[in-house]
Amino acid sequence: MQQRPSTALIELTGISKTYHMGEVSVPVLHGVDLTIDAGEHVAIVGRSGSGKSTLMNILGCLDQPSTGSYQLDGREVDTLDDDELSDLRGRMVGFVFQSFHLLRNLTVLQNVALPMEYQGVATPERHARAKELLERVGLGHRFDHRPNQLSGGERQRVAIARALSNQPSLLLADEPTGNLDSKAREATLGLFDELHKQTGVTLVVVTHDDSIAERTPRVIRIADGRIQ
DSSP: OOOOOOOEEEEEEEEEEEEEETTEEEEEEEEEEEEEETTOEEEEEOOTTSSHHHHHHHHTTSSOOSEEEEEETTEEGGGOOHHHHHHHHHHHEEEEETTOOOOTTSOHHHHHHHHHHHTTOOHHHHHHHHHHHHHHTTOTTOTTOOGGGSOHHHHHHHHHHHHTTTOOSEEEEESTTTTSOHHHHHHHHHHHHHHHHHHOOEEEEEESOHHHHTTSSEEEEEETTEEO
């Protein structure tokens, strides 16, 4: 019988993470096994201190596990040096954070275009792609505004456009509605749903909020550093 080709984008096997603070060791993740297929829309849910942010940092190649194996699109992440990790992260992963992390001195257009500059995309192409993404998230009229001229919901839309600028395979959203009012929260979640359907990007939302998790086809719960 012929085996079905793997569609996994993310494969974690036996992942643990321990932080060392002087003579004190703080274990955070314990033997995590997790597979997420390309194109999935997933919520990772856990309380504060559950290990969900550490897990997200490992998924996004911002941190490396103490033990275990992480394969991202078939590449063994722990075998990569810092430059290779940075390149992989820049090409394959987009991030959306609770606090937006937009640069105040840049315009909306410049914020969205910046990740493409780091990847060597030519100026005309990155400006054209940034404008297209901003129009897609409903901010085609805000190109020349700066972040402090936008509402919280608009800033999060800019952050989402920026996260998509290098056409990543994986989009990680860490408590993406934590700083938004209820109206902006619903608009942002609706935008995630729409963009997932349009682009097919693998979307992982990290949250403590069960009402957000209920919107996703698959929910992964984490407690005390272990997948439940």
